[in-house]
Amino acid sequence: MGFYDTLSVTLALIAVLAMILLSRNGWKIAARFSGNRRSSGTLSMEASLVLDTRRRLSVVTWEGQRFLLLTGGPNDLVVSGTYPLASMEENEA
Incomplete structure (x- = not known):
């Protein structure tokens, strides 16, 4: 397995983990960065x-x-x- 293959697998794994975390905690994180909406x-x-x-x-x-x-x-x-x-x-x- 070459360097680019390893890099592709690593980036895909990071992307999947980020999607899992955002699906569970995405609204909390987005609300924290959005400021006071009221x-x-x-x-x-x-x-x-x-x-x-x-x-x-x-x-x-x-x-x-x-x-x-x-x-x-x-x-x-x-x-x-x-x-x-x-x-x-x-x-x-």
């Missing part, structure tokens, strides 16, 4: 409740506003309009 005003799902086999009630945050969405029926509905996020101090009072 401060950037992106879309995030806070909670979800399954109502029946088709419908789901979800609380979604988008750019500092919360929306209550009913999805999965014949049409999707915004059950509750926007209301601003409350700070932790307001929740404790």
Whole structure:
């Protein structure tokens, strides 16, 4: 086996091991390097409740506003309009 064959086998083994590790811990590693997503005003799902086999009630945050969405029926509905996020101090009072 020549030098290039050994190098090819070694790189293939490293690639397979990297894929295995990323499949197990990839989201944790990606989240660590992505920074704080909440401060950037992106879309995030806070909670979800399954109502029946088709419908789901979800609380979604988008750019500092919360929306209550009913999805999965014949049409999707915004059950509750926007209301601003409350700070932790307001929740404790």
